[in-house]
Amino acid sequence: MITRKRDCDLDKLRGLAMVYIMFIHTIFGTGIFNGNIIRIVKSYFLIEMPVFFFIAGASNYYSKCNSKMEFILKRFKRLLIPYYFYAFIIIIINSIMPKVLNFSYKFSFITWLMPITNLQQSFSVYFTGALWFIPIYLFVMIFFPYLKDYYVKKDKEKSLDIYLPLLYMFLAILLIDLKSMFYINIFIKKICFYSFFTYLGLFWNKISNSKNRKKINKILFFVLIISLVGYIFLMFTNYFYIDMQINKQGNQGANLAFMVYGIMGISFIGIIYRYIIKIVDFVCRIKIFNWVFKQYKTNTYTIYLFHMIALYIVDLIVKSGVISLSNDYVTFIFRIVILIPLSALFGFLFGFIEHIEFKFIKNIFSKYILK
Numbered sequence: 001m002i003t004r005k006r007d008c009d010l011d012k013l014r015g016l017a018m019v020y021i022m023f024i025h026t027i028f029g030t031g032i033f034n035g036n037i038i039r040i041v042k043s044y045f046l047i048e049m050p051v052f053f054f055i056a057g058a059s060n061y062y063s064k065c066n067s068k069m070e071f072i073l074k075r076f077k078r079l080l081i082p083y084y085f086y087a088f089i090i091i092i093i094n095s096i097m098p099k100v101l102n103f104s105y106k107f108s109f110i111t112w113l114m115p116i117t118n119l120q121q122s123f124s125v126y127f128t129g130a131l132w133f134i135p136i137y138l139f140v141m142i143f144f145p146y147l148k149d150y151y152v153k154k155d156k157e158k159s160l161d162i163y164l165p166l167l168y169m170f171l172a173i174l175l176i177d178l179k180s181m182f183y184i185n186i187f188i189k190k191i192c193f194y195s196f197f198t199y200l201g202l203f204w205n206k207i208s209n210s211k212n213r214k215k216i217n218k219i220l221f222f223v224l225i226i227s228l229v230g231y232i233f234l235m236f237t238n239y240f241y242i243d244m245q246i247n248k249q250g251n252q253g254a255n256l257a258f259m260v261y262g263i264m265g266i267s268f269i270g271i272i273y274r275y276i277i278k279i280v281d282f283v284c285r286i287k288i289f290n291w292v293f294k295q296y297k298t299n300t301y302t303i304y305l306f307h308m309i310a311l312y313i314v315d316l317i318v319k320s321g322v323i324s325l326s327n328d329y330v331t332f333i334f335r336i337v338i339l340i341p342l343s344a345l346f347g348f349l350f351g352f353i354e355h356i357e358f359k360f361i362k363n364i365f366s367k368y369i370l371k
Helices: 008-029 036-043 048-060 068-100 133-157 160-177 186-208 213-235 244-249 256-283 287-298 300-320 328-355 359-369
Strands: none
Touching (some): 008 048, 008 186, 008 256, 008 287, 008 300, 008 328, 048 256, 068 133, 068 300, 068 328, 133 160, 133 186, 160 186, 160 256, 186 213, 186 256, 244 256, 287 328, 300 328
């Protein structure tokens, strides 16, 4: 696999995407903004996971690996070591908190041993709510080096075949949603869905490195308009929903309407991302904001895991009644003002786990597996 220079703008977008997830999980995971109309309105903020997988594809384009197996093993290590550290902390919390808060709960730590099952048990949904991402990402990363090699090959050939994986995955989701003749497991559908955005992320280098910015923006604007028209058309069919949360998390998993909406969102971000970076750079002139944001862009996965604990802590504070919060808007501001720096603190304290190297394991892999 090919080595490329790290993209600092991409690091900033990753950090910003993680901050955005704080907003999303506060809005959707804490029981606020649940009116009929506002519930639909807030569902259109659900662009975070297509963006996250797009950034994953874009950043892994710059991976420094000599083989597909080395890349896969590095991704597994990067995800599973922090996961098991997080699981250890949650097992302790589940053992202690029921006694502290005086309630009974039967807990099985065995459910935390296999992250690909999504069967983890906990007395609080906060600790498990975001773990669905891990098995999906692991499987997407198994296929990624093959998709990347295909992309690099077709890019060198300047062949239009470079777009075929996107077309095939798009059609696969369409056929599944239209209840075609074959049955497919929802988990496999999710892998296909998010592989689409991961492969799409490989095109980031064309967006960020293009010397003809106006041409790229015109192309992105064209994609945005076509996607918007396609989305409006889908809304007039009987297969999709105006509530984007159902399109994302319905019984059949993320569907075509959510995919098209994700393409719209990424196209829009591609057009304005330079302005976003300028705003981030301006805000980060303030030292405390710079420190917080540094944690988000360097310890992203650690924060993704431990923000679930931060959500629980903030929820305890709110429900304690120590502070009177008059409405959903005040509650949201209070929660997010605590959640963002608290999650950054967890990233600072435990981020080393995400970057740890076990030399003896690396030597075994190098000698016997990557040989």
